[in-house]
Amino acid sequence: MDTIADMLTRIRNAIMRSHKTVSIPYSKFKKEIILVLVKYGYLRRVQIIKNAEGRKELKVSLKYDENGDSAISGLKKISKGGQRIYSGAKSVHKAGGRRGMIILSTSQGVLSHFEAKKNNLGGEVICVVY
Numbered sequence: 001m002d003t004i005a006d007m008l009t010r011i012r013n014a015i016m017r018s019h020k021t022v023s024i025p026y027s028k029f030k031k032e033i034i035l036v037l038v039k040y041g042y043l044r045r046v047q048i049i050k051n052a053e054g055r056k057e058l059k060v061s062l063k064y065d066e067n068g069d070s071a072i073s074g075l076k077k078i079s080k081g082g083q084r085i086y087s088g089a090k091s092v093h094k095a096g097g098r099r100g101m102i103i104l105s106t107s108q109g110v111l112s113h114f115e116a117k118k119n120n121l122g123g124e125v126i127c128v129v130y
Helices: 005-018 027-041 112-119
Strands: 021-025 043-050 057-061 075-077 101-106 108-111 123-129
Touching: 005 021, 005 027, 005 057, 005 075, 005 101, 005 123, 027 043, 027 057, 027 101, 027 108, 027 123, 101 112, 108 112
Parallel strands: none
Antiparallel strands: 021 057, 043 057, 075 123, 101 108, 101 123
């Protein structure tokens, strides 16, 4: 099972139902992706909590404007289990079809394509958010 795709689906479903928060099973990689989304204003905040069974979860607060429209209008997984997509430092902005923000897994951690281009890094293209 692709846990990153599951996380993105949980966020998309919560947005479609206009939920304020969504709970996602914890992993360090998921937390890093969420922190990039918080940093660039797509999500409000993230908290690490323990559920009733004592397992860690990420409680993600979604961001909406005054009209009730979400800050995220689209969230798409690019690199999949059967087909990993990599982008070099020079072509990192083209990987997501030139819309929104691309999130990459690089040798220096999970970064947005803005940071990756600034630091001259390439890596695996995880998802695109717009």
